[in-house]
Amino acid sequence: MGNFIERRLEALIGHLVQASVRHRWLVIAAMLCATVAAAGYTVRHVAINTDTADMLSAELPWRKAYAAYKEAFPYFADTLVVVVDARTPDLARESATALARALAADDAHFDDVFDPASTPFFRREQLLYLDPARLEGLLDDLAGAQALLARLADDPGLNGFLTLLDDVAAHGDDAPARLDTVLGSVTAAVDGFLAGDPVPMSWQRLVAGADEPGATRVVFTAQPRLDYTSLLPAATAIEALRATAARLGLDPAHGVTVRLTGGAALGYDELRSVMSGAEQAGLLSLVMVALCLVLGLRSLSLVAATLLALVAGLSFTACFATLAVGTLNMISVAFAVLYVGLGVDFAIHVCLRYRELCNGRSQRDALLGATRHVGVSLALCALTTAIGFLAFLPTSYRGVAELGLISGVGIVIGLVISLSLLPALLDVLPAPRPPAPSRTAHLLERVADPRRKHHVLGIAAMAALLAAAALPFARFDYNPLHLNDPAAESVRTFQDLDQDGAMYSIAMVAPDEAAADTLATRLRALPEVGGVTTPDDLVPGDQNTKLDLIDTLRLTLGSVPVARPASPLDARAVATSLARLAGDLRAAPGDTARRQAAAALAMALDRVRTHLTTLDTSTAASWLAALQDKLLHHFPAQLDQLADALDAQPFAFDDLPAALRARWKTADGRARLDITPAADLDDNTNLARFVAAVRSITGPSATGTPVINIEASRAVTTAFYEAFGAAGVLIAALLYVILRRIGEVVIVLTPLLLAGLLTTAITVVADVPFNFANIIALPLLLGIGVDSALHIMHRYKTTGEDDVSLLASSSARAVLFSALTTAASFGNLATSPHAGTASMGVMLTIGLTMTLLCTLIVLPALLRRYVQPTGSLT
CATH class of the missing domain: 3.30.70 (Alpha-Beta Plaits)
Structure with a gap:
């Protein structure tokens, strides 16, 4: 059975290659046109769904529970949490209210904006949410400030404020108990104004004393309109929000910061960091891949043919993905990563065997001999790898199921390209020079010397035992926040x-x-x-008790005064008031702290008066208006808030x-x-x-x-367990059909299992847990591991064809440089700012290194110990 399969494959591959070489220009032209057409179709029709929830089956119980919850309460999914921080409570509330109202009016970008604290209801009932002790203290502060508020309301401008301060300072021991605090606040505001600080003085602090916890922060939510056909679904809404905040002057220069978090913002920042990492890795990856191909193939014609074949295969695979799946998700888009890693593997094996046979043969004979020799192993590798990928189809992890379908078909496409377009290209390009002796191969030969096979196998067995001991400590990090860029605003704000x-x-x-x-x-x-x-x-609770306290204050205060228009500003009159107030402050009685506060304010007022004398009339008027706004901007709002709060009423849900x-x-x-x-x-x-x-x-x-984090991780790990289990059984069964010997099947799979053990152990030691991102690397490692083992097995069993030693052969070099090319292409993802992408780069690098070591050192030792060359793989 095995020999029959091998003969039929060899005959079929021979016919395909001969036809491709015979009609090389037709094949190249047809493939070129098809590549362009496939790429064009993909660009026009492909879509990407960035909703990560859709990557798992909607039939999972926990997804049904979440769907039912969203149906009942649709306000908590895909929200933007807007965090407004300011230097004063007044400014925070004013800024948040202005921003929330502007966003609510922008129905082109937002479906809903929820800022309950700014509603008339909560302005009226806010005092009822305080505990009785805190409410009583606050009401005492308000009672103490009532007279000052009433007087200033008659003239809530700079003139009235200066007059009020002068009268209060002259009262001496009868002045309010917190006068020194008031004087200190005014001094700080005046000094800030002279220094160019635009933040108005806080009247909430003057009236209510110390800030409540979190008083300088306001948080509200907005539901953006998301476009899941865009790579950044929330981008338009977030950009609109940023533009609105900038238009309103909500920035650090004005004492305000606006930050975003929540599901929509986290997804936006995550995708941006992924794209940023891909961009910065792209050029480096291209350079490193080209360098690896040049070093491995040592021929520009071979490099050119490999890259052209790779582009064609990737274009066809992307077109198939568009036709078969239509809308890709954040997992299935990784098919390109897998195709490049495995597609270049096929091309390198053909090219290196072709280059090896060019020594003493014609170009055409070398090409036909190379494809005849490696074609069977390539076909078997493609078949086993495709089975491994297609094993993901039945799992509940839809993202990986689609990835398995696309990559499984992509492997077959890569095989056909490597046995049709690639030979046609190689036939029209100049033949490469025969290979020179490889220092790398000689080093590997010394390490894996047949005389040392028992040492190698003993060390491998001990390594396997040690690695197995680490398996219970392997873990899956099911917190997707850990995949994001830790420096991203949404992540830091969330934390x-x-x-x-x-x-x-x-x-x-x-x-x-x-x-x-x-x-x-x-x-x-x-x-x-x-x-x-x-x-x-x-x-x-305790509404009656709290309402009694509020009623007592209402009776004490009477009605809260309404601020009247401020009196006009006259520079000379203001200068006179400043001089009089400064003098009265210096003469004001009181304890040491109060006298010091009064003296500091007097000095600040002197600086104001001195600067005022340097200004012309029009400039002085605008400058004094700015000073008035600095000191009294929030005063009318404070009166309105106090009036609303004293009108509290009992309420139910x-x-x-x-x-x-x-x-x-x-x-x-x-x-x-x-x-x-x-x-x-x-x-x-x-x-x-x-x-x-x-x-x-x-x-x-x-x-x-x-719950979603826990259940999603379980679904993902279960999907991978099921898929890898099914893939292992199917691949082992296929290998048995081909090899006809259970022992040889075990030998092919042993390096793969050992590489998996060692990779897992290293992740434990290096504290690199598996996660939703780096687990995507496992199918690629599975494919490369099986392919590499089959190539080495095939070369060893057919070694009678030439006298090239196993690890100095083109097969070993192809395994080595295929892995290096893949590592160069994707290993530099470890530098990505996106933690998940970086972990995928680390996982690939670790896994490829272990796969190489096990394939090029352990597998030859196993083969020399247990297998005899037969001249045929089967």
């Missing part, structure tokens, strides 16, 4: 917001509020759970804004629970424990980022 675990929460939909409360009680008892929020938690209610309760009464962790979920062990603990209460209906 900043996740200090309390809010970004890594689990969501659960309960049938009703009563069920939600029952679940919440049970979940809060878990040590892994830091907190649980239900719809009931959105309604503050149904009184909340509709947009907020919809995020916690559906129209049919189902309630959402938000479950946050007690530990840092950036640690995978904590993540697994948190998910397991929560699901022990909620069952499989819990969803959210932690």
Whole structure:
């Protein structure tokens, strides 16, 4: 059976090569036209779906749970989390409100903007969310500031402010207790104005004292319109948001920073870092591949033919992908990586055997002899590798299933190209010079000297045992955030917001509020759970107590004054007021701290007056208007906010804004629970424990980022286990059909298994865990490993054809330079800013190195120990 297959393959390959060489110009022209047509079709019709969720089967239970959750609460998927930080609470709130309103009006780029803190409801009810002790202290501060606010409201401009400060400073011991703090704030604002600082003084700090935690940060969400046919689906919306922020002057120069995170921003930054890494690696990869081909083939004609054949095969494979799949995903686009790695392998084997046979033969005879010799092993390699890839088709990992289909067919395309277009090109190009002795081969021969085969096998056995001991420590990093560029804004902002675990929460939909409360009680008892929020938690408790406190203050203050228009500014009058206030401040009574604060402000006012005298009338007017804005810009807003807050009313869940209610309760009464962790979920062990603990209460209906990360990793690893298991069985069965000896099948697979063990052990020692990105390298390593072993086996068993030693032969050189070319092409991905891409480059480099060592050192020792040359592979 094996000999029959080999003879039939050899005959078929011979006919194909002879026909291609005989009609070489027709083949080249036809292939050129077909390559251009295939590339054109691909460019016009290919699409890329960058939604990573679609890479896994929608029938998986956890995906169904997430789909049901998104249907009930569609507001939490693919969002932009907008984080506005400012130097003062007033500026943060003002900036966030302006940005949110502008984005809400931009319905071309955003479907929804959710900024609840800026709504009239929360402006009115905000005090009810404070605990009674903090509320009482705040109300005391407001009562103490009431007289000052009322007086300034009569003239909320620079004139009125200077007059107010003068009167307050003159009161001495009767002045407000926090006068020294007020004076210090005004001094800092004046000094900042003179230094060119544009940030207005905070009136919230003057009225309410110290900032509440997080007071200088406002966070709101926006749902961008995403275009999944674009490589960067959120790009247009993010660019529009950035442009809006710039137009509003929300930048560090004005005391504001606007940062983005959330699913849409993380995906955007990830894809940008991938593209950036690919761009920076592209030129380096091209140079290194060309250098490896030149060093390996040592002939420009062979290099040119190899590259042309590679381009043609890649074009046809991309066209097939477009026809068969249509829309590629973030995994299946890696078919190009796999094709280049394996397609160049085929071409190198043909070219090196051809160059080897050119010594003493005509060009045509050498070409036909080379393809006849390596053609069978190439065909068998293509068949085994294609089976390995196609084994991914039945898995639930759709991304890898599509990758397997495209790459499996691509391998067959590469084989046909290597036995048709490549011989035609080689026949019309100048013949290469015969090979010179290879120092690399001689070094390998010394290492793998037949007399040392027992030493080699002994060392390999010990290495296998040590590597096997490391297997239990291999791990899969199921946090996709670790794949992103750690320096990306969205990643750093996500980590900043996740200090309390809010970004890594689990969501659960309960049938009703009563069920939600029952679940919440049970979940809060878990040590892994830091907190649980239900719809009931959105309604503050102790409302009557808090409303009594607010009513007391309302009675004390009366109505909150409304700011009137500021009086006109006159430079001379202002200068007089400045001089009078500075003098009164220096004479103001009080303790040491107050006198020091008063003296510092007096000096600042002197500097203002001195500068004012240097300005002409028109310049002085605009300059004083700017100073007035610096000191009083936020004063009217503070009065409005105080008036709203003192109008608080009791409320229940149904009184909340509709947009907020919809995020916690559906129209049919189902309630959402938000479950946050007690530990840092950036640690995978904590993540697994948190998910397991929560699901022990909620069952499989819990969803959210932690659950998705865990379940996606399980689906991926299960898919790879299934696919590699099926591929191993099918490849072993095919090898047995070909070789007819179980021992030889074991010998072919042993270096591959050893390389896998060693690669895994090195990842453990080097702390390079498997992840969603670098696991893509495994099919390529499988293909190269099987191919390399078959080529060496074929060369060894047919060694009677010439007297070239095994590791000095073209087959060994082809194995070596094929691996080096692949490593040169993709190993430099290790320099990518995208951590996932970099890990893929590292994994490929480790795996290819181990595959080379096992194929070129361990396999020859096994062959010399257990196999006799027969003149035929079968």
